[in-house]
Amino acid sequence: MSIGFTLLGNVTIHSRGVAVTAGSPRQRCVLALLLIDVNRPVSAQTLLTRVWGDDVPPRAMTSLYSYVSRLRALRSDPGDAERWDILRTPAGYVLRTDSSAVDLFRFRSLVERARGATDPREAEASYSQALALWRGEPFAGLRSAWLDAYRLTLAEEHLRARLDHYELLLNRGRHVDLVQPLAALAAEQPLDEQVAHLHMLALYRMGQPAAALTAYEQLRQRLVEQLGVDPGPRLQELHHRILVFDDALAAPAADGVERRTPHQLPASPSGFIGRREALRLLDAPEGRADGAAPDVSVIAGMAGVGKSWLALRWAHQHADEFPDGQLYAQLNGFSPSARPTDPGDVLRLFLMALGATESELPADTEGRAALYRTMMAGRKILVVLDNARDSAQVVPLLPGTPGCRTLVTSRNRLSSLKVRAGADVVALGVLPAGESARLFARRVGDDRAAEPALRDIVRWCAGLPLALDIAAAHADGLPCASLDQLAQDLRDPSTRLDVLDAGDVSASLRVLFAASHAALDPEPGRVFGLLGLVPHQDVSLDALAHFIERDPTRTRRIMRVLEEACLIRQHRPGRYQMHDLVRLYVEEQATGLTAGQSDRHTRRLVGFYVCTAQAAHRVLEPHRTAQDPPALEVPGAAPLAFDDAQAALAWFDAEHACLQEVVTITEQRGLWLDFCRLTWALHTFRWRRGLFEESIRAWYTALDAAADLDDASLTAHTRQRLGVALAQAGRYNEALPHLDAALERFRADGGLAGLTRTHHSLAEVHVRINAYERALPHFARALEGYRELGDQVGESNTLNGTGWALARLGRYASGEAHCLQALPLLQVHEDGEGQAATWDTLAYIARRTGRTSRAVDACRQALAHFQAIGNANREADTWASLGDMQADAGDGDAARQAWTRALDLYRDQGRTARAREMASRLAARTEH
Structure with missing residues (x-):
């Protein structure tokens, strides 16, 4: 007993x-x-x-x-x-x-x-035995004042023993087991600072510093409200150390767990080429105040760009820096044949590799993540997470304390990891041409790399490492004739993706791109598929918004999703590009659209460019658009607005390549009125940029288009414009027949505006071929016509043209009088082109009459106006003239500078004859 x-x-x-x-x-x-x-x-x-x-x-x-x-x-x-x-x-x-x-x-x-x-x-065993004796309230069912007081004493004794036990467990790295009991105890003892201290420390060691800080703040508020005091010094110190992530707070290794050193990295990639900048960024990214590498780095890029290749290369180079081992997991985020790996399953494998036993593994992902952070604490381990789908898949796999390094590869930029974990993103682009050639040479053998067909193959792989590897596998051992066929198949856009398929889902670019496409939400996925209808690689946000029938704000959000997925690139603010091979994929997707869908979106894109080009042309040349075809009205959209000619010219510069593709679409589809509208709208831009041959080809096609439209007036005006374009290119003998034909048509139709402008054009052509006497009657008739039409800009430009012809005939006083009569009218109407041309005539007259200083001043005025309106063509001629005048004035240095500037512009514009002339002039001046 x-x-x-x-x-x-x-x-x-x-x-x-x-x-x-x-x-x-x-x-x-x-x-x-x-x-x-x-x-x-x-x-x-x-x-x-x-x-x-x-x-x-x-x-x-x-x-x-x-x-x-x-x-x-x-x-x-x-x-x-x-x-x-x-x-x-x-x-x-x-x-x-x-x-x-x-x-x-x-x-x-x-x-x-x-x-x-x-x-x-031994201490833990004694505490466990002691606390096991406590099975309820002391003296349950007994009531006496003395026993009630003694019961409180025993409860305090029991609490202190529990806390001592918990502190011992914390010191043994057992915080995973303590978070829940300490949370319950904190609820029972809401004002006990020792309980709060242990609870906060357990939370911090579980990788939950925010929860620890929240627990502190809640206790502080209770103490202030109920007792009117702040937490004591010990608890305040812990709060501060948590705020600064004090390394000394890190959990010790848990007792009873075998510490293993995992070495899970796959083999180091063979034949690694280049990527020096990316490797440097992984070492110590730019912009970090401490110059140290981050705890988490995301290597992001399109499918096949070599993300895993780079991650494993860096990992093997730096493996010695992580003496506690390396963990690796294939997350299958975008695998075409497997579901994304559950992070709970990865944690199970990681924990087993770190030494945990099956019986110790929590059943849920959160519990496993907590144990993982515990086992990683205080260790230096490299973690490589390959092919992540999104941040949610990655976050549970991140160690909770400093010392470890995590590399994540993904086709998604995982930008939220930058916010949640301070990750740096290394955006991986394609290989440069030289590195592509070196990689391919290593795959096929350096002795064969110089073969012409192989050089073509490298080119059509567009710098994508996976494409180069697949092509090299196909090329291996092929004779020259077969290599030529392989190169031809790659050159052909319709077969290129077929060639870049190694017969496996992991080595087929089409399949990989499809997996990235399938990972998108419905709206971005639909828009991505539509991009195959856009005819050019470089497209603006405004054009895309009209194309996909969304407002710019919504469109920007959609494009940001596609950027995050590394399917497009915003290479300049508001302008987007995609890789050549991705573009081939989306073009294939666009073929799956119905004819009605394809036509509707294409017409909207054409409409945007036509109406905006017309609007830009009206701003660029407000005084010379009277005979343009009627402006295009696009339902549900308005053209962009331009504040001034510089803004309009900048839009033309940015959109020139796109406009060329749209012109091709209108021609291929027989959208002749749209083609004519574009040709007229682009004329001034092409003239100012010296794009003469492009302009002439367009006007010839526009002339055929006007005939197909059976529009006699449009045909006549187009022929007149063709004559002007030919004359601007210096092809005067070709220009005159067209202008004469247009003149006869306008005479027959009684079209005063067309007749007047054609007389003006004929006069200008005759001036260019030095037939000044023949030019003067045409100028006179043009002047009469402009005055009858009330067109003061046309009148003033005709006065300047007359002044130039008279000056060339040696009638300087009369010529200058005509120019001085024109200049005020041009200034009133703010016609920059006309003012520049008139100052140019005045400069010529002043020079010919011995007023060199006045000639230089007038030439500078002309130059300023040509530069202001962006007329690089006339700007080049004016620099040349200014150099001549400065040479006359004896300022050789200034003359050389002006001629050099003219030479640079002539070369940029492909005006080789004038460029040779300037080069000879500079050489002669140097010899002199």
């Missing part, structure tokens, strides 16, 4: 193996009081006071004698007297027994042993 004082409060004496519960509550209360002071006398008065308090009834002493007698009577076995007894002594009653038989004293003994132990494992 034994005596048991249980912390449940049911004081029992075991007799013959049967538990007998003492009778009344007061009788049990007496037994409890004697057990609390086991082996020590307790006076009868003390017992009376502790049982009844201040209201001791008159017969209480008799009741006490009765309770003690009944308790002693429980010793039915004579042997029990040797184990326990209640004796009456002069000092009071004593319950004699072995104190270890009483749970309270066993509890205190075990706690004392735990606190004095030097071996943490």
